[in-house]
Amino acid sequence: MNLQEIINICDGYKNIIISGHIHPDGDCVGACYALALILHKKGINAAVALDDVPDTYDYLKGSNYLLKAIKKDNYVFISLDCGDKERLGANSEIFDKAAVTVNIDHHISNTKFADYNYVSDVSSTCEIIYEILKRSSATKLLDKDICEALYTGLIYDTGAFKHSNTTKRTHEIAGELIKHGIDFTDITNRLFYYRSYKSLKILGTAIKNAEFNTDNKVIFTHLTIDELKEYDCAKKDTESIVQILNEVIESECAIFIIQNGSNTYKVSLRSRNDIDVCKIAKKFGGGGHTKASGCTMSGNITEIKDKLFSAVEEQIKDII
């Protein structure tokens, strides 16, 4: 797919709605804003329908295209970074009422749920948007605002070029985007390093609570509702904790549990090497990816910890 094909699809429609998955992340927000900015440059009235965009992305231009309420008919719906229709959340109703639908995504599991589908197994949807421009020789449309949005998706989905989805091409595109004078240091810091004072304090509590299992292969920590209250923290203030736990070099698997009810805990699991944490999460009714998964469990902290330690230890035994 190239930009001209998208323009041709939009031809004759007054309204274009761009959307992405629920709980929008850096790639989803970046891709939606970038495409809206690009289409506006081509005189196409594109709006972005995304719910609950985190304020992390307030630095991006394009948020002025966010739709407040949708009362349009006879429109084109473009879905970005979304593997299936259900992942559109409430916006799937807007999808259903569209005259024409387009699906552009990089998840290989994509169900090709639209009239026009373009799925490419690359680092991010933002990488696809760049290639779409390139194929139409339209990179001259790139400006600082568009490049900031695309760069955001590129580094978000690659973990700042750390994950195995990063390719030579990803770096080349990043280089092209940097030419437009974007402050890549600031974007990287905003996405991965800046934190609020209270999230630093709650991280301290989580680190203080951290402990190993008996053979020092599994690291575990917890936070209770009372501990969260002490620093006026919500779950979103604890997002990096499991990742930081997973940086402990001696550990094979990191587990973080956070209390979300009198007797229930949300469990986050990470592994760096051979342990498949998805299998462990599935055992307790959850799921995810081999290296990052989650589930919800009932019981007290010690009971949950013992169950999770046993499950991981069992798998370690099988691997060795």
Ligand SMILES: [Mn+2]
């Ligand atoms: Mn993505």
